[in-house]
Amino acid sequence: MIETLQGLVGRDHVLTGRDMAPYCGDWTGKYQAEPLAVVRPANTDDVAAVVKAVAAAGGAIVPAGGRTGLVGGLMTRGGVMLSLERMNRIHEIRAASRLARVEAGVILSSLHEAAEAEGLYFPLWFGARGSATIGGVLSTNAGGSNVLRYGSTRGLCLGLEVVLADGRVLNLQSELHKDNSGYDLKDLFIGAEGTLGVITSAIMRLVPAPRAHATAMLGMARLGDALDLLNRLQGESGGLVEAFEFMPASYIERLVAVRPDVGAPFAGRYPVNILVELGATAPHLAEAGPDGQVALTGLLEGVLAPMMEQGLIEDAVLAQNEAQRRALWQRRELAAEITFAKKPAIDTDVALPLDGVEAFLTGIAARLPGLDAGASDLAVAHLGDGNVHYTVFPSREDAALSDRIVSAIEDVVQDLGGSFSAEHGVGLSKKPSMARRKDPVALAVMANIKSALDPKGVMNPGKVLP
Amino acid sequence: MIETLQGLVGRDHVLTGRDMAPYCGDWTGKYQAEPLAVVRPANTDDVAAVVKAVAAAGGAIVPAGGRTGLVGGLMTRGGVMLSLERMNRIHEIRAASRLARVEAGVILSSLHEAAEAEGLYFPLWFGARGSATIGGVLSTNAGGSNVLRYGSTRGLCLGLEVVLADGRVLNLQSELHKDNSGYDLKDLFIGAEGTLGVITSAIMRLVPAPRAHATAMLGMARLGDALDLLNRLQGESGGLVEAFEFMPASYIERLVAVRPDVGAPFAGRYPVNILVELGATAPHLAEAGPDGQVALTGLLEGVLAPMMEQGLIEDAVLAQNEAQRRALWQRRELAAEITFAKKPAIDTDVALPLDGVEAFLTGIAARLPGLDAGASDLAVAHLGDGNVHYTVFPSREDAALSDRIVSAIEDVVQDLGGSFSAEHGVGLSKKPSMARRKDPVALAVMANIKSALDPKGVMNPGKVLP
Numbered sequence: 001m002i003e004t005l006q007g008l009v010g011r012d013h014v015l016t017g018r019d020m021a022p023y024c025g026d027w028t029g030k031y032q033a034e035p036l037a038v039v040r041p042a043n044t045d046d047v048a049a050v051v052k053a054v055a056a057a058g059g060a061i062v063p064a065g066g067r068t069g070l071v072g073g074l075m076t077r078g079g080v081m082l083s084l085e086r087m088n089r090i091h092e093i094r095a096a097s098r099l100a101r102v103e104a105g106v107i108l109s110s111l112h113e114a115a116e117a118e119g120l121y122f123p124l125w126f127g128a129r130g131s132a133t134i135g136g137v138l139s140t141n142a143g144g145s146n147v148l149r150y151g152s153t154r155g156l157c158l159g160l161e162v163v164l165a166d167g168r169v170l171n172l173q174s175e176l177h178k179d180n181s182g183y184d185l186k187d188l189f190i191g192a193e194g195t196l197g198v199i200t201s202a203i204m205r206l207v208p209a210p211r212a213h214a215t216a217m218l219g220m221a222r223l224g225d226a227l228d229l230l231n232r233l234q235g236e237s238g239g240l241v242e243a244f245e246f247m248p249a250s251y252i253e254r255l256v257a258v259r260p261d262v263g264a265p266f267a268g269r270y271p272v273n274i275l276v277e278l279g280a281t282a283p284h285l286a287e288a289g290p291d292g293q294v295a296l297t298g299l300l301e302g303v304l305a306p307m308m309e310q311g312l313i314e315d316a317v318l319a320q321n322e323a324q325r326r327a328l329w330q331r332r333e334l335a336a337e338i339t340f341a342k343k344p345a346i347d348t349d350v351a352l353p354l355d356g357v358e359a360f361l362t363g364i365a366a367r368l369p370g371l372d373a374g375a376s377d378l379a380v381a382h383l384g385d386g387n388v389h390y391t392v393f394p395s396r397e398d399a400a401l402s403d404r405i406v407s408a409i410e411d412v413v414q415d416l417g418g419s420f421s422a423e424h425g426v427g428l429s430k431k432p433s434m435a436r437r438k439d440p441v442a443l444a445v446m447a448n449i450k451s452a453l454d455p456k457g458v459m460n461p462g463k464v465l466p
Numbered sequence: 467m468i469e470t471l472q473g474l475v476g477r478d479h480v481l482t483g484r485d486m487a488p489y490c491g492d493w494t495g496k497y498q499a500e501p502l503a504v505v506r507p508a509n510t511d512d513v514a515a516v517v518k519a520v521a522a523a524g525g526a527i528v529p530a531g532g533r534t535g536l537v538g539g540l541m542t543r544g545g546v547m548l549s550l551e552r553m554n555r556i557h558e559i560r561a562a563s564r565l566a567r568v569e570a571g572v573i574l575s576s577l578h579e580a581a582e583a584e585g586l587y588f589p590l591w592f593g594a595r596g597s598a599t600i601g602g603v604l605s606t607n608a609g610g611s612n613v614l615r616y617g618s619t620r621g622l623c624l625g626l627e628v629v630l631a632d633g634r635v636l637n638l639q640s641e642l643h644k645d646n647s648g649y650d651l652k653d654l655f656i657g658a659e660g661t662l663g664v665i666t667s668a669i670m671r672l673v674p675a676p677r678a679h680a681t682a683m684l685g686m687a688r689l690g691d692a693l694d695l696l697n698r699l700q701g702e703s704g705g706l707v708e709a710f711e712f713m714p715a716s717y718i719e720r721l722v723a724v725r726p727d728v729g730a731p732f733a734g735r736y737p738v739n740i741l742v743e744l745g746a747t748a749p750h751l752a753e754a755g756p757d758g759q760v761a762l763t764g765l766l767e768g769v770l771a772p773m774m775e776q777g778l779i780e781d782a783v784l785a786q787n788e789a790q791r792r793a794l795w796q797r798r799e800l801a802a803e804i805t806f807a808k809k810p811a812i813d814t815d816v817a818l819p820l821d822g823v824e825a826f827l828t829g830i831a832a833r834l835p836g837l838d839a840g841a842s843d844l845a846v847a848h849l850g851d852g853n854v855h856y857t858v859f860p861s862r863e864d865a866a867l868s869d870r871i872v873s874a875i876e877d878v879v880q881d882l883g884g885s886f887s888a889e890h891g892v893g894l895s896k897k898p899s900m901a902r903r904k905d906p907v908a909l910a911v912m913a914n915i916k917s918a919l920d921p922k923g924v925m926n927p928g929k930v931l932p
Contacts (some may be wrong), residue, residue, distance in 0.1 A: 082782075176819065176851075184653045184654060284765070
């Protein structure tokens with residue numbers, strides 16, 4: 001097999017043994033992949049040839065992007081890890097059409113830079129953007145901090161190219177904003193975590209870059225007031241809220257402990273810390289007025305002021321320039337680092353109806369001590385999407401205990417009409433949740449589709465479906 | 467079979483013979499369905515029971531909504547037409563969560579009214595809204611005039627309930643804005659035109675109702691200038707263009723001929739007539755200033771004025787009130803009536819890259835006389851989406867000639883990277899186009915999915931897939 005693969009992509013691009021080490025770890029520290037080989041194709045033809053050869057030999061393909069996933073999606077024993085890192089060309093940015101044609105291995109921050117050079121923005125933004133790739137964000141339907149305004153990855157993709165489990169190339173490339181010619185295959189491959197095929201290239205939507213941002217960190221007492229603030233801001237601005245992130249006091253405390261160099265946003269301690277950002281493309285909001293103030297900033301201040309007077313907002317820091325803006329964001333973007341600095345950790349990624357976030361936090365806080373008196377927790381949320389990254393640090397490494405804690409979290413989520421996976425996907429780590437919580441008919445339909453498109457189980461076997 | 471169906475839904479709700487007549491026609495006049503019976507279930511259990519019974523008997527189910535489709539999607543000889551008209555309950559409008567839980571038989575305009583009563587808007591808008599149903603717009607992924615701002619039906623749906631081909635009920639109901647728990651089944655059933663299952667209920671997104679509109683009809687000489695205007699308006703307003711509709715001079719002429727009571731928008735004749743509408747929810751744009759003018763109107767006039775001075779816009783009518791606004795819209799919404807008033811008609815619904823609309827119209831105008839010297843044509847376009855409804859009136863009823871004309875249209879569209887179906891779907895009438903123009907691998911994958919989910923071919927057989 002190794003020789004066959006070397007013949008297809010060249011000896012230098014088939015890694016084995018110790019050369020594979022950088023590909024086998026995992027951010028969460030929970031998984032250690034043991035691939036047969038790591039193969040680095042140069043183009044779609046290479047991918048198709050490799051998939052055909054592996055399928056013929058009865059093997060498995062595990063597609064890999066920037067390897068920043070959090071659910072063990074790249075775990076394998078004996079599969080061929082297909083790293084798309086060499087397929088990193090940005091074919092074109094078409095500013096007038098607001099789109100980018102890219103290969104799957106393009107790193108997210110590279111696309112940010114290429115778009116910015118054209119006065120545009122690719123509105124998918126999260127901490128791992130310097131490593132995550134377009135193929136990866138498509139395969140997991142990644143979310144992040146701007147979903148509130150621009151949607152998840154699925155909504156940002158116009159067209160795809162996919163290599164199927166038998167090596168055929170499926171051409172769903174399209175620049176069109178409307179296309180009702182048959183079933184929506186594109187959205188089936190997006191979010192399938194490599195279990196239905198390998199995404200090799202894509203046409204992504206770009207948006208006009210905001211000409212101005214207004215960014216603030218707010219200290220508040222109650223989550224309900226924060227949601228009220230979000231609604232007021234959306235109403236007054238006409239939907240210009242780009243991010244609305246929630247960090248409880250315990251998050252700020254861990255931030256200060258792990259990264260004292262960064263520190264707390266306020267001298268005081270507040271139960272609810274909100275990072276809010278508005279973005280404006282319209283000149284009448286983005287330009288400075290006669291008083292030197294940008295209208296968007298005035299709009300934000302205009303909503304904050306009465307809530308500060310009423311004591312609903314207790315403290316506030318407004319970014320006065322880009323450096324201050326980045327400093328506010330850094331406190332939010334260190335979430336992964338401060339979460340995985342402590343072990344053992346049980347990380348979850350739950351979605352709730354917007355008005356269910358507080359009930360979720362209250363509900364799980366009531367149950368956790370009964371499951372593990374020595375446990376602590378950490379929450380950080382894309383509050384505007386109802387998406388909470390909730391992590392429990394149990395008192396001991398104990399698989400049965402972990403499972404009871406995860407199940408208790410799922411109970412609370414399910415009672416509120418939520419989902420056990422908001423944006424990280426299922427991979428390996430959430431398969432038990434899929435089995436327990438997903439509609440059985442939905443699971444059966446997914447299994448039917450998997451069998452129909454990958455009857456031999458070549459594509460990332462053992463992931464997503466219980 | 468009839469007795470079985472009567473036993474399931476009651477004698478009054480199984481129509482046969484002449485009672486079926488209102489269900490069997492077709493707006494286009496091309497199809498006359500001959501169902502075994504028209505069955506009107508009261509709820510999801512009824513639908514499941516009917517599907518099970520029909521599947522057991524080896525029959526076919528043809529789901530029907532408001533029957534306003536344009537591609538023969540309800541055509542059947544001997545199938546059971548399942549009309550969801552009795553399943554027309556709006557279970558709830560949750561204003562704070564901006565969503566509506568509705569049954570599939572709810573008429574689009576009923577949802578408009580229910581949302582409006584809560585200060586919200588369901589942003590799917592087209593001429594047939596008084597008859598089309600939620601189940602129908604979901605099954606065809608309907609578009610319309612507001613796609614530019616709010617997206618197609620797919621983007622407006624949060625959750626679904628579907629009865630599968632074997633009668634199982636698939637629960638994809640969700641109010642969540644993020645949910646990555648497995649494959650995206652929802653978007654597979656949306657736009658499947660009833661060939662994979664029967665959509666029985668849905669959770670739909672609502673948006674804040676615009677507090678102000680600014681609406682104008684413009685007479686121009688060139689399409690390129692119109693696209694330039696669109697870009698300027700999007701830039702100045704920050705993306706507030708809700709509709710940007712194009713009607714050529716020939717459209718206005720037919721409008722005047724068919725509906726002289728409505729008449730032309732201008733005394734003069736212009737090659738390019740544009741209906742543009744901006745909508746604002748932000749108070750700073752929606753409220754009248756000290757001069758009595760709404761800021762949004764001022765913004766529109768501010769973009770139009772220099773283009774009028776330069777002669778790029780030759781005439782303009784701005785709606786001064788809601789009645790004038792509706793009068794401008796009526797000229798656009800009579801498109802279906804004036805198209806189908808003349809027969810024979812070959813109607814198409816093509817999507818193009820935004821900058822390809824002019825090339826399409828020029829390209830087909832050059833080819834049409836060579837195919838049929840006596841043919842005339844009619845175009846009307848959602849220009850902001852690159853979606854042209856292009857109709858040819860051939861000199862004679864001749865199937866082979868029709869096919870040559872359709873194929874020529876497809877040639878021009880394909881050369882420009884477009885699609886033969888933008889928003890009307892495939893149904894029966896565009897199956898030849900699917901066979902000729904769709905990626906063969908995509909067709910094979912669609913057939914695989916159809917076989918996996920409906921192995922006995924119960925659901926709307928003979929539609930969509932060649």
